[in-house]
């Protein structure tokens with residue numbers, strides 16, 4: 001294949017999405033950046049098989065935010081990117097999924113712009129679309145929904161975000177895809193029922209999507225919290241609510257290989 005891809009110039013930062021897990025979901029630009037980067041600053045969600053595609057002499061540095069107490073502060077991450085670029089490195093900031101979907105990519109790009117560092121954004125396949133496809137759940141299907149909404153379950157204090165109008169959200173979107181929401185699952189399900197969604201609304205919890213360890217729990221709004229407590233699934237995980245979940249019984253295709 002011959003395809004003219006842009007040069008990764010020294011002293012610049014590429015902010016790249018690595019997709020939800022399966023290395024085959026990397027974009028051509030992401031693979032090109034991995035082969036050319038001097039320094040890769042990656043977050044905790046990036047699969048080891050993807051990091052293995054970095055050039056042999058490249059430095060790999062984990063600066064993942066995990067929501068835990070010892071996560072690096074966002075300011076330290078952006079300062080590091082700026083420092084490396086100013087030292088003339090080709091800096092690859094590699095993030096899980098898409099860098100502009102619930103991933104602090106915009107903050108990092110803003111900091112680079114403020115420091116006059118040239119940067120490029122390479123979108124990736126977000127977990128809430130590509131990861132769900134690996135569980136046989138399309139985010140839209142003609143017979144099911146005309147709307148889908150992506151929502152974070154993690155507000156500034158770790159609780160459900162206070163700036164969401166939960167009544168309107170519950171009533172207004174046929175399909176809801178929640179990121180970072182598993183810890184709030186019980187509260188979330190109760191809030192959506194209070195907003196008028198039926199307790200029988202289908203719900204799926206999709207853990208480690210698009211990886212060999214993917215696991216899917218299918219339930220409904222009324223029972224999901226109890227079912228997830230009885231069968232805890234590891235992070236990262238997504239929650240999807242709405243009629244498209246029903247298609248997984250036919251479209252479930254991923255065998256982990």
Ligand SMILES: C[S@@+](CC[C@H](N)C(=O)[O-])C[C@H]1O[C@@H](n2cnc3c(N)ncnc32)[C@H](O)[C@@H]1O
Pocket residue numbers: 020021045095096097098099100101102103125126127128131178179180181206207208209210211236237238239
């Ligand atoms: C900080 S957000 C980053 C999202 C990422 N930028 C994206 O576009 O997919 C982390 C959340 O994404 C979801 N997530 C990311 N990768 C996942 C995967 N492989 N399987 C399930 N959920 C995933 C989980 O909800 C996790 O808590």
